[in-house]
Amino acid sequence: MSSINGKTIWVTGASSGIGKSLVITLSSYSCNLIISSRRKDELMKVKELCESPENISILPLDLKNHEEMENLAQKAISFYGKVDILVNNAGISQRSLIKDTKLEVYEQLMDINYLGTVALSKAILPHFIANKYGHFVTVTSLMGKFGSPYRSGYCGAKHALHGFFDVMRMEHEKDGVKVTMVCPGFVQTNVAKNALTADGSPQKDDDVATQNGITPELAAKKMISAIEKDKFEVYVGGKEVKGVYLKRFFPKLLHKMVLKSQVR
């Protein structure tokens, strides 16, 4: 029997891509789901696609609004009396060179990807501690493990999440709190289209590498398997995941390979 059964799982970024596939896949388990992102109408469409819509509650949130996270956490708990797993999946990417990128774009990437995730996680933490159980599942990226041009602010924010959640795991393991970091490579979603460019406007076009990535359905399955196994960290993608090991053992080789690959 899966450890997912009986759990209440709160998924952010549930309106599209990886989050949407995760919610649809999880809805075939015997669990309650709370689904969040900015647009309620998009979340309602996702709910309609799910196997057990009666077990799904919608809770719109914008990760930019850090001060709202405590109220939102209380609302999330009120739906089913508890939250067992928070999947911090919502995020936004970047496609612009450092020399061209406005500081405001870095602020936005940190506000959403890092501080928004930290604010939401801190808001649910007292509940996890009180319940002596809670699982943070945070979606970063392979860009949280090594860098690639055009993604300086995104890499910074995703690397920062690894630092924060390493400490979360150490400080709260004694309280029954678990942490799983999910690092996708290329997954076929709108992430490149939504990525911020030098002036903060979305790129709108897709990247070839993203188009050729794994499906969000496969990414969702691998995430669920990692959650069930209480993994500390999982790499989800194609051959690009080898970059993590190259970074550790042959950093100069990885540097040359990333530059040669000219991935945008």
Ligand SMILES: NC(=O)c1ccc[n+]([C@@H]2O[C@H](COP(=O)([O-])OP(=O)(O)OC[C@H]3O[C@@H](n4cnc5c(N)ncnc54)[C@H](O)[C@@H]3O)[C@@H](O)[C@H]2O)c1
């Ligand atoms: N697709 C990839 O190739 C890839 C690779 C590495 C990491 N990731 C990560 O996976 C996660 C999901 O991205 P995706 O690929 O499904 O892209 P996506 O653009 O399809 O989905 C992103 C989700 O985050 C939500 N979101 C964005 N800004 C938000 C905000 N301010 N407040 C609340 N929600 C917000 C969006 O509404 C959407 O639901 C992100 O954290 C992303 O960085 C994706």
